[in-house]
Amino acid sequence: MLTKEQAQKIIAKALSFSTFPECDISLNSSERAFIRFALNDVTTSGFTVEQSLSISSVRDGQSGSTRVDEFDDDALREAVKRSEQLAMIAPPNPERVPPLEKQKYPDFENYAASTAGARNQAMIPHIRAIIDGAKANKLVAAGFFERSAETAAVANKQGNFGYGRATDAGLSATLRNAAGTSSGWASQPAVLIETIDGAAVAKTAIDKCLRWKEPRRLDPGKYTVILEPTATGDLVQMMGFGMQARAAEEGRSFLSKPGGGTMAGEKLFPEFVTLRSDPFNRLYSSLPWGGGGGFGFGGGGGGGGLPAEPITWIENGVVKNLFYDRYWAAKAGKQPTPFPNRLVLEGGGKSLDQLIAGVDRGLLVTRFWYIRVVNPRSMQVTGLTRDGVFLIEQGKLSAPVMNFRFNQSPVEMLKNTVAMGTPIRVRGGEGQGMIAPAMVVKDFSFTSISDAV
């Protein structure tokens, strides 16, 4: 992967070829090692190296972008030239923002050399623990162990330059019985690969699978649910996309006020609901930028590349901030904000057992699957429960239950939340995941039964 000095050299070379007043560059290099397993056996596995350079050139409001993954002088020269040729043909972009001046990026790094250097030998003992656990319980294991490392740089012709490194790892496993009538799942994302514990992941998934036997068919309808942290994260992470000021002002968001305007400053949720972005949380490994637009990268258009910083979106139930990219912020007379990722939903102090003990009748949900937006205006989404649903009666788990399809807005769900557990970092089957607690929600809407296991 590219060091800071190598990145500086490549970027300086690319910028030296620029003939336009503006040239934004974003440079990435990454390495990934992974093992996939299924049927108690390893299946596919690999080690990959990738790199790319994105260039956006602007003159007189006209902008053109390109991407290359070859960094020799000729390739860089031609790529810059190509972006300029594209810009000369493109119509002027009236929503373009001026290039960033030199930024002061936070001196923050949560890069784990142990994760970046790990190869299959470091991962195999954990996979072996899962497969051995499966065989000992006459179950069938499938799963995925991956570690990734990246270095990235952003720069422009105005002298801005930033460099950062990040690492991440994750192990997940699905344990099913041989007849395919029961399934359990567990996952552990971590910045430090040495904190991943295959035996613990196996234990949780095996326990779920063994307990979720011969599930009962309950009628669909509204239920009090306890969402395990992954299930909470599966739905609440979708709210990040709903925080955009532009969509709210243009009448396309749950934060749009009927008749015009936004819900900023209004108390929509219970007092104990606080949702933040925290790129500096040690459970995440973040790059030092992420503000101002797009998805945090420096290339033109969205006007991103502002320093990373924490921000609170919902504070004690009140909509505190909306997401403003640099263009919309300038139009609205606001400061641009970081993009709503690296989410943290603050919780209460209760354990999952304590939450269960407080519910007279309800359902415990392990996680959700295939979640898709039905109505972007209300944020209604549909999806299904997966890998373990259990009936709770009089504060105790009483019986496994068949999976349900739900139609539910995470916004309404947060409004109906009555208690929360301790937040942990989670990553389900879809999306980047977040830091989320277990929570108790009233009137969660299940609309049909699924036969799936």
Added chain:
Amino acid sequence: MLNSGLTRRAFIGSGAAAALATRLFAAPDGATTPNPELEKLGAAALREATKLKASYADIRIIRYRQQFLTVRLNPERGTGKILEVPVVSDGGSFGFGVRVIVDGAWGFAASPLVTQEEIARMIGEAVAVARANAAIRSKPLELAPVPVYRTRWQTPHERDPFAVPLEEKLDLIRTAAAEVKKEKGVFSSNCILSFRSEDKYFASSVGSSIQQLNLQTYGMVNATATDFKRGISKSRRYQPQQVTAGYEYVPLMNLVENAQRIRTEVIEHLNAPPVTPGKKDLVLMPSHLWLTIHESIGHSTELDRALGYEANFAGTSFLTTDKMGSLRVGSDLMNIWGDRTTDRGLATTGYDDDGVKATKFPIIEKGIFKHYQTIRDQAHLIGEHESRGCCYADNWASVPFQRMPNVWLEPGKSGTNLEDLISGVEDGILIDGDGSFSIDQQRYNFQFGGDAFWEIKHGKKQGMVSRVAYQSRTTDFWQSLDQIAGPSYWQQWGAPNDGKGEPEQINSVSHGCSPARFRQVNVIQTD
């Protein structure tokens, strides 16, 4: 004005490494065998793999190019003045991936540096991966036999989309977006054109050497309307059939004519009454039904899912191997093919990423499940002796595995028209375009929305309704199929972003069908 003829050849001709790519992927007239330099790189990879005692090896050297053009028209904040916001990008990627089998286990490695030295280094990395994995491998891999090919193939096309001047493309999408915005009630509009090429060389230790060019052409025009007083926002999209073809397909999209249609329909959608929920008959247009075929039949008939290879991510399948050849999935009218040869299909190609020639095979015959989609290392697990050619990786840095071919529904009898389907419905909904979609991990329970919905009453199409989704169970749904329009209605819609696998990969796939009627499906009213 600068001539924007950044042709594919000129584009990939930039840079030193890129100059290599230009030479490698050049297509001299009449050439029937791969470029000799590519063959040299391939041979070097295979030699190194043999040296390191791989029992099988292959290499894919790939160059991608993607051009993306869009224009959005929307009111400026504060003034209401209509702004035209363009995005113009044109980028590429070039690299290679190698696979080996050592000690009965797979290993894979990939790099963007296409040199003999780096290829040899990555073969070593792939062998190291395989050796490490062999420690927990319980059964050695077995590959179905494949004939040896030394050939070239390319997507049939008349006009290289990258050779068409950008000005011509921008004129088209600006005109289409402006046509939508002519309707005063439309808040914003946008139009997209996108082109993707995949130059791919494949060599394997079986002896095959195959060079291919796959070309994809996409377009889209969209309208959004908002009623601030009522707090409602609706959109209407025209998504032309996404195809493997050249620029000759773009005029057939009729973007401008359809822009004029959707600007009216989005207003009708905004003002349409909500559907009354309940059991209703559905008449589903090909622009909608493709996605239901994809999710409920395409994915459930993937062998890797049925066996459990996807259990930790995309899921398994209700079509377990004991059901092959016997389970009734749908009515007698239901005949479904897996097909990587169909004209303009997104998954259409010459050879798959195992080096297997593209095939066509029955998946469902008269409602009965007959065959799975397979690749070389899985065919023997269900007693079959050859792969059905469904191996694909979405990038040079991705591991090839089983991906969906085009999966299409045979049309009904000649002469059966859409009006025949509608006239037989007492209380139903006609659905055009795709909307929200969700299905469980074994492909039983699904819910689909759509892009536009019309009520059918007493055999006649009525006005639009809104807030429609239907929920069903795959076998219940397909057994309720009672009429399909004839071959003249058959169209092929699809998507370039079907997700599967860990790390997740995407796949481009088409699902042809004619309009079809389904009886008494559960329709719900959404938000």
